[in-house]
Amino acid sequence: MTFKRTGLILYVKKYEECITFYNEIIELDILFKDTELTCFDLYGTYLMVEKEDRREYLQLKENFDKNFSCIRINVENVKAMADNLIRKNIKVDYQEHSWGTVAKFFDPEGNMLAYKDEESFMSQIEKYIIRSE
Template identity: 35%
Template sequence: MVETASDETTLASLVACHGIILFTENYEACVEFYQTKLGLPFWYEKESLTCLRFGDGYLMIETEGVASKGRKTRSENPTALRFNVPDVPAAARLLEAQGISVEVNDYSWGTTGAFLDPDGNICSLKNADDPYFR
């Protein structure tokens, strides 16, 4: 890892708020999914976009994306939205009660739960007891 001097200005030191922009084909369904089913708080709305709070950043949902009938491949969408939670199986049960199918897997490095949004984008739960998240 490259270290920078503490008095050096970097792009990261200038960022006031970080965010993710998700381009969607099923715009209304994706807004409903992230806001209602996952519970991300509404922040603001403009023409063709809705912005939700996502931790200490935001998830901006916009139009003009491309949906998939199933899970998108990594070449179709090489990004997954990760939700670090204290208890993956409990969070999976909460989502499944809302009709969201979650595949829970245990690995040597932790537990994950994979699920899809209405456009086929991969979302993932991860156990937050990982020491890197403290």
């Protein structure tokens, strides 16, 4: 089996606000757009933001008080990216750890995103490869 492309779909209620966020705040290029969905280039994969208005999908049956996913984008300079978000009035949780630096933030729908430093990510991969050999 050969995979042709991978992507992520976000179903949102605040469609126009999310489109503005991903295009103007995160600065993702739009691949295509219509009134119900917009597809962004997410650095080698795609992010589809789709309007969700079906009532049965908008009502959760259980009490969820945590978002269990995060869209992570690896960057060269997390601090600069975080500062850029702050200038755009986005609340950012900037964290430096022994395993790397991240800046977590939310889109208008409450989906979590994070910038992560590419250097420490590549270091983690290299350490794993060496241990696996």
